[in-house]
Amino acid sequence: MQELTNAINSHLACEFQASHAYLAMSIWLREKDLAGFSTYMQMKSQEERGHADRLIAYLVDSDEQVELPAVEAPERNWESTQSLFDHVYEMEKDVTASINRIYSIAEQAGERSATAMLDWFIAEQLQEEAEARFVRKRLRLASDNTAALLLLDQQFLDGTALLAVKGGLATLKKETM
Numbered sequence: 001m002q003e004l005t006n007a008i009n010s011h012l013a014c015e016f017q018a019s020h021a022y023l024a025m026s027i028w029l030r031e032k033d034l035a036g037f038s039t040y041m042q043m044k045s046q047e048e049r050g051h052a053d054r055l056i057a058y059l060v061d062s063d064e065q066v067e068l069p070a071v072e073a074p075e076r077n078w079e080s081t082q083s084l085f086d087h088v089y090e091m092e093k094d095v096t097a098s099i100n101r102i103y104s105i106a107e108q109a110g111e112r113s114a115t116a117m118l119d120w121f122i123a124e125q126l127q128e129e130a131e132a133r134f135v136r137k138r139l140r141l142a143s144d145n146t147a148a149l150l151l152l153d154q155q156f157l158d159g160t161a162l163l164a165v166k167g168g169l170a171t172l173k174k175e176t177m
C-alpha cells in the first residue's frame with residue numbers, strides 16, 4: 001500500500017536522525033567526562049539504528065521499496081546535561097507521534113502485518129518516553145549539585161540508573177533484533 005510505504009520510508013528519517021543525534025550527544029558527554037551518560041547515549045544511538053533495520057526488514061519482506069533518507073548534521077552543543085535530556089524527551093515525543101501516524105494509516109488500510117510490526121514500536125516508545133522523563137526529573141533533582149550528577153553517571157555505568165522505569169508494555173517487546 002503506497003501511502004503506508006511512503007509513511008514508513010519517511011519515518012526512517014526519524015530513526016536515522018535520532019541515531020545520529022544520540023551519537024553526537026554521546027560524544028559531548030564523553031568530552032565532559034560523563035562516561036555513564038555517554039555510554040547510555042551510545043547504546044541508544046545503536047538502538048535507533050536497530051529500529052531503522054526493523055522497518056527496512058518489514059518493507060523488504062512486504063516487497064515494498066526502501067528509500068534511505070539523507071541525514072542532517074546533528075546539534076553538537078548543549079548548555080547542560082539537563083538541556084540535552086530535554087532535547088531527548090522532545091525528540092522521542094516526535095518519534096512517538098510519527099509512529100502513531102503510521103499506525104493510523106495501517107489501521108485504516110486494514111494492513112494487519114503492519115499493525116503487528118508497529119505494536120513493538122508502540123511499546124518501545126512508551127518505554128523511551130518514560131526513560132527520558134525519568135532521567136530529566138532526576139537531573140532536575142540533582143540541579144547544580146555535581147556530586148548528585150556524578151552519582152547518576154555512575155548508575156548509568158553500573159546499569160542501575162533505569163531500574164525503576166517499568167516499561168508498561170514490555171510483554172509486547174519480548175523478542176529482540
Ligand SMILES: [Fe+2]
Pocket residue numbers: 015018047048051095
Ligand atoms: Fe527509535
Ligand SMILES: [Fe+2]
Pocket residue numbers: 018048092095128
Ligand atoms: Fe528512541
